[in-house]
Amino acid sequence: MKNLNHVHTALVVIDVQRAFEEWESAGRRRNNTGALRRIGQLLAAFQQADAAIFHIRHRGEPGSSFEPHGTGFAVLDEARELAGEPVIEKTVNSAFIGTDLEHRLRAADIDTVVICGATTNHCVETSTRMAGNLDVRPNGA
């Protein structure tokens, strides 16, 4: 992969919340056990480069594993935002629907996004494809 311009590249971290840990504790299998460590490395690299980072959290309906006042809503420690890093809540699988993420990316003159999080074949994939549709060059890490 060619060099990324840290001024125009943003990291988007999606749904790294305790609900997934709770599901795993309840017996669901995780197929990429190293993902959290890698997300932490990506966050550290973007923070070190002073590049833009957007944290996306899923806010579920009452009764959902992701309901705001439930135990599953909280971010996992490995992906916790630093002061000043924006946290955006979404309610569907795309991080662009019902949020101001697109506006924030354009306002910050971001033309490339690196998208990671949980789970790849749900919210990460949907958000990645939509970033492509919006002409924000997406990279799923």
Added chain:
Amino acid sequence: MTEANLSDEFAEIVCADDVIRGLAPTASLR
């Protein structure tokens, strides 16, 4: 999820190592 599923003309699956190297060529992995 395989690379073929997501990598297309609109998006690319990339390795975190490559992103980190591409973002800051001198950065070291922790």
